[in-house]
Amino acid sequence: MSMNSSTHANTAKRYPDSQVEVRGLEARYYDLLMDVASLGRYKGFIEGAIGDMDIQPGDRILDLGSGSGRNACLMRHYSGEDGEIQGYDIGDEMMARFRTRCARHGNVQVARQPIDEDFPPDAPFDKALISFVLHGLPHPSRLKVLDNVYHALRPGGTFHILDFGEFDPDHRALPVRWFFRHVECPYATDYVRRSWTENLEGAGFVVTEQHPYVWGLARLLTAQKPVTPPLASV
Numbered sequence: 001m002s003m004n005s006s007t008h009a010n011t012a013k014r015y016p017d018s019q020v021e022v023r024g025l026e027a028r029y030y031d032l033l034m035d036v037a038s039l040g041r042y043k044g045f046i047e048g049a050i051g052d053m054d055i056q057p058g059d060r061i062l063d064l065g066s067g068s069g070r071n072a073c074l075m076r077h078y079s080g081e082d083g084e085i086q087g088y089d090i091g092d093e094m095m096a097r098f099r100t101r102c103a104r105h106g107n108v109q110v111a112r113q114p115i116d117e118d119f120p121p122d123a124p125f126d127k128a129l130i131s132f133v134l135h136g137l138p139h140p141s142r143l144k145v146l147d148n149v150y151h152a153l154r155p156g157g158t159f160h161i162l163d164f165g166e167f168d169p170d171h172r173a174l175p176v177r178w179f180f181r182h183v184e185c186p187y188a189t190d191y192v193r194r195s196w197t198e199n200l201e202g203a204g205f206v207v208t209e210q211h212p213y214v215w216g217l218a219r220l221l222t223a224q225k226p227v228t229p230p231l232a233s234v
């Protein structure tokens with residue numbers, strides 16, 4: 001597969017079947033679409049989830065697939081003047097929206113960086129957030145993201161996955177079955193059927209907290225990079 005360069009504007013989709021590579025009008029009006037589709041509840045939902053991340057003043061936070069910057073601005077409210085938020089994204093419209101929205105904060109920025117390729121060298125981060133991106137990637141790319149985050153965090157740092165919960169869509173109510181069959185991409189069905197505790201443990205993390213939302217259809221999963229690395233990796 002030909003991958004996008006980290007430094008050049010994207011033309012082709014990395015994964016044609018994925019729906020998280022948001023572009024064009026959908027990207028320009030992404031926040032409005034989310035608000036309308038959720039009947040106005042998305043804002044409260046995302047504010048609650050970010051509140052559950054326990055962000056401290058001064059935290060350096062990596063925001064993977066940072067989109068329009070809505071989450072970054074919310075996190076900045078907690079990390080404050082002394083913190084820093086670094087978004088990574090590949091969507092031109094999304095990054096433009098991020099830069100406009102976060103322009104007033106010198107310590108909130110976004111860079112073009114595929115989250116499933118090696119990250120550039122940087123000081124260790126205290127936290128990383130990935131919000132509604134992981135489900136839309138092929139599984140090997142998701143594992144690469146987990147590995148990247150493990151190496152980007154300081155020991156004791158935390159990784160927060162805000163995304164769909166874990167369930168079998170075929171065993172949920174009709175609207176949920178319909179949504180996963182006809183609206184979401186096939187990667188999403190694969191995502192919700194996997195054990196994310198196992199995947200995170202496989203990448204070296206320890207799962208510390210889970211916050212389910214909307215009857216378990218969504219979830220904030222928190223995992224910590226241990227302070228002491230596992231014996232095998234010493």
Ligand SMILES: C[S@@+](CC[C@H](N)C(=O)[O-])C[C@H]1O[C@@H](n2cnc3c(N)ncnc32)[C@H](O)[C@@H]1O
Nearest residue numbers: 020021022065066067089090091094114115131
């Ligand atoms: C569904 S949007 C979610 C945006 C934001 N995280 C939020 O919760 O509002 C997915 C975002 O991930 C970005 N994205 C998708 N695949 C990516 C990849 N491989 N590397 C970096 N960003 C990616 C898209 O450009 C888009 O901005």
